[in-house]
Amino acid sequence: MDLYYLPAHELHRLLVRREVSAVEICRAVFERIAAVEETVRSYLTLDRDGALARAAAVDRELRAGGELAPLAGIPFGIKDNICTRGLVTTCASKMLHNFVPPYDATVVERLNAQKAVLIGKTNMDEFAMGSSTEHSAYFATRNPWDPNRVPGGSSGGSAAAVAAGTAICALGSDTGGSIRQPAALCGVVGMKPTYGLVSRYGLVAFASSLDQIGPITRDFTDCALVLNAISGHDARDSTSAPGEAVDYTSFLVDDVRGLRIGLPREYLDSGLDEGVRQIVKEAAAVLEARGACLEEVTLPHTAYALPAYYLIAPAEASSNLARYDGVRYGYRMPDQDNVIDMTRATRRRGFGAEVKRRIMLGTYALSAGYYDAYYLKALRVRTLIRRDFEQAFEKFDLLLAPTTPEPAFPIGDKTEDPIKMYLSDVFTLAVNLAGLPAVSLPGGFLNGLPVGIQLIGKPFAEGTLLRAGYTFQQSTDHHRRRPPLGGGGVSR
Amino acid sequence: MRDYEAVIGLEVHVELKTASKIFCHSSTAFGGTQNTHVCPVCLGLPGTLPVLNRQVVEYGIKVALALNCEVARFCKFDRKHYFYPDLPKNYQISQYDLPLSYDGYLDYQTDDGRTHRCGIVRVHMEEDAGKLIHREGGKGSYALVDYNRTGVPLLEIVSAPDIRSAQAARAYLSELKTVIQYTGVSDCKMEEGSLRCDANVSVRPRGSDVLGTKTEIKNLNSFRAVEKALEFEIARQIEVCAAGGRVVPETRSWDEEKGITVSMRSKEEAHDYRYFPDPDLVPLVISPSWIERVRRELPELPAARRRRYQDEFGLSEYDARVLTAARETADYFEECVRQYPHPKVVANWVMGDLARLLNAAQVEIGECRVRPGGLAALLRLIDDGTISGKIAKGVLEEMFATGKEPQAVVAEKGLVQITDPKVLAPVVDRVLAANPGPVADYRQGKSKALGFLVGQVMKETRGKANPGLVNALLKEKLDQ
C-alpha cells in the first residue's frame, strides 16, 4: 500500500514502530502531490518547507524517545477559510488574496499541539459559498474519481485531497453541507459536529449560527482521532459548548445492536437519483443485519429547510462579509477618489458573482420592511425544523439519509442556475439549521462514482455516529476503494 | 419666542473604565500610540469572535440602578450595520430591541432651584469605534485610522424628550455626570471623550402636545457647547416655524467657533442599520440576585447625600450641592467631619480656602496633599488656641505645598500663638507709646481706634498674638 493512502492511525503505528519516519510520510505525500495535483488541483497554497521542518521535528522527538500524539507527523490539509499564522489564508477569494493572519485558528493550534504536519491550504468555493468548488476565485478543483466532474463543495479541496492521497486528513467547514457533500462526492468520511463542539475561533465566518469545522478522513478511526484533537471548549468562542473532553475513539466499537435508526421518508421520496436511493436502502440493510432497528420516520418540514437556509445564511453572510472594505487587509481597488468609492469598487472587484449574489440577498432579507417577512419568518421555520428532529429523536438514536441527491455532477453543469446548485445541499442543510451532528460516509458506487450516505445524530451524540459508521465500515469496503488516478509514489 | 417651547432629549455615551475592552483583552487606556491597544478581535480580523467582558455588564447594571431603571432579565446583543472606516467590522455590536435596562428617571435641578424629572428611556451596552484623522490637501486629501478606541465599552443612555430648555439640558447632563461618577464606572471626561452627548431637539407651540420635527445635534464637546448649541438651534427652529417654514429633519453639527449649528450634508448613502441578533454572542440572563447584589453595593448617590447634608449636618442647600458635586469632594468632606465634628466649619474650609488652593494649582481633591485628617488637625489647632484662624490659612498653604502635618508647620515656623500677658504687655506698651493720636481718639470715644491699635500689636508679633488677649490688654491700659 502506498504511504499516502494509509489512514492516520496506521501511519501512527508505523511511526511508533520506527518503520517509517515522519519525513518519509511527508515526502510521500508531496510526491503524490507532484504526481496528481495538476489533475486534481486541491491546494491553493502549499508549504513544503514548513511541512518538512515540522515532520523533521516529529522525527527528532521520536528519536529522543518522546511519546507521539496520535496525529503527530500526519500530513494535514486545511481549508483555506481557517486562519493559519504566517500562511496566507484567502478563502479562495480575490478579496483576501494576500491576507496573512497574525494568529492561528483554535483548531490549528490544537493540531499543532499534537504536532500534526500542516502541508497546505485547500481550495474551496469563495468564502465557502457553493457546492462544487467551482466558485473559487482561483481555479476549480476536480473530482479524483472523474476529473471532468466536481468534487462537491465548498470544502472540495479538502475532500479531493484526502481522496487523492494528497493529504492524509483534512479539515473542512460545514455551513449547509460543505463537509458532507464533498465527502460524499469524493468517497471519504466527512463529519459536521454539533454546533458548539468545535471552536469557530479562526474560521472565517460565512453564517455564524450555522458554521462548524469538522474532519475529513478516510475512515472512522481517523475521524475520531481528529475530532479528539479539535473538539472541546474554547474560551475565545462564546458559542463553544462547555464540558469535559471526550475520547471519541472509545466509541469505535463494531456493534450496532439495539441502535434505533430512522429513515426519513421525505428524504427518500424526493427528487432523488434511483441509484442513490438504492444505496441508502442497502446501507440500511447492512446496519439492520448487524442488529440495528430500522424504521421510517417523518420530518414534515423538510421541504422548507432549503428556502429557510437561503435566507438565514445569506443574511448572516451579508453581515460577516461587511468587513471586507479595503481598509485593513486584503484587496483594495487602487486610485479611488474617496473612501466610499474605494470600498464599493473594492467589493465589486474583490468578490465573485456567487458571493455578491448572497450578500445582495442577505442584505435585502435584513433590510427595513423585509426583515419580518423574510429573515424572521425563516428563523421561525428554523424552529419547526428543529422540532421535527427533536420529535424524531424521541424515538430514534440516529437518522440515516442520503447525503446528496446524486453523485458528482459534471463541471459547469449547475453554475448558470443558482437554485439548481443550491439543491445539491437539500439533504444536508436542515442539519445545520438544527445544529445537529452528522457524518457522510461512502455507501456505494454508481457508474464508478462514490455515493455518500448520511448519519444524523442528536446534539453531542458524535459518539453514536462514530459507532454506527465504524460498524458499517467493518462490514463494507467502499471506503477502501481508491480513485483511478494515475501517478505513482512511494510504495511499501 | 414666547409662543414656542423646546422639546429636548439627550443621547449620552459614557465610556466605561474597565481595564480591557468589551469583547477582547485589549487595553482601554486613553491615549497611547496609534494602533498599539489592538488585537485580532478588536481589529475585526477575519475569523475572530467576541467574548463579553463581565465587568461591562456589572457596570451597566450599576448605572441602570442609579438611574432608577428596570434591569432586563433577558437581553441580547445585536449588530448595527453601517460602513465607516473607523468601524472594523462595518457593524457595531450594540443592543437593539432588548436592551440591558429601560424605564428609569433622573431628577435634576436647574439654576432657579427648581427640580425636574427626566425619563430615561433605556441604558444599553455597545462597543466604541476608532478614530479618524483627516489630512487635508484638496485632491490629495486622505484619512488615517487608529483603532485603539475600537471596542472600548460604552453605555448609551437615552433620555425621554422631557427637557424643555438649553439650560435644563445642561443641568440634566451635569447631574447625569455626577451620578455616573458616583457609581465609579466612568471618568466622564468630556474633553477625553469618555462622556459624549448628542441632542435631539424640536420646537412646538406652547401648550401643544404634538411633537415637532426634530433635528439631531452632534459634536457637543463640552457642557457649554450643549447649552449654546441648543440655544442656537431652538432659536433657529422657532425662527423657521414663525416664518411659516418647516424644520427639516436632519443631523446638524455644532460649530463651536462660529457659534452655530450647520447641516451635515446628508450623505448619498441610504440609512438602514439592518439590526439582527449577533450570532457570535449568546443571550444574557440577569438574575434578581445579581441585580440585588449590585444594588447593595451602590454608593449613596448625590441626591441622597445632598438631603443628608442638610438634614444631618444642617448645611444650606447650596453648600450641600457644592460639596456633593463630585464624589471625591463629598468623601473628603465627610472624612474630615468624622475627625472634626463641626460640619459647617469644615464646609467653609473645604469650599473656601482648600477649593481656592486646588483651583489655583489645578489639582483634583483626590490628589490633594492635605488629607482630611490634616485639615481636621488644623481646625483643632484653632480651637485649642494654638494658632489663630488667620495663621491657619497660611499653615494650610504650607501643608498644601509640602504635605506636612499642621503641627509640624506651626512648630517649624514658630507660629504658636502668644497667649502669655507677660510677653504681650511690653509690646502693648510700645504700641501705645508710638501711637498717641489713636490713643487720644479712643479716649475721646472713637472706639474704632482700638481696632487700629490691635492691628499694630498683631503686626509687631507677626500675627501670633492671641487677638482676644491683645484686645483685653489694650482696653485695660487705655481705660486706666
Add this chain to the structure above:
Amino acid sequence: MLTKDQVEHVALLARLALDEEEKERYTTQLAKILEYAAILNELDTADVPPTAHVLSLQNVFREDHVGPHLPPDAVVGNAPDKEDGFFKVPRII
C-alpha cells in the same frame, strides 16, 4: 416582486458597485430566489418563536484582564496602505 430600484438600494446598503448588466441579472436572480422562498408563507408561524441560536447557552463571559496586544508590525502588516502605524484611506466625504 423585486424591482431594479430595490436592487440598486440594496447595492447601496451593501456598498457594492454594480453595472447595468449586473443590476439586471441580480434583479432576475434574486426575484427567482425570493419567489422560491415564498413557499415559507405556506406555514403558519404566528405562534412559533424564532431560533436565532441552536445553543441553550447564556451568560458567557470573560474576566476583565488586559492581554497581549498585536505587535505594531502585525497590526498594519496586511494593510493595503499605511502611514506611520496608521491605516491610510482615501478622503472621507
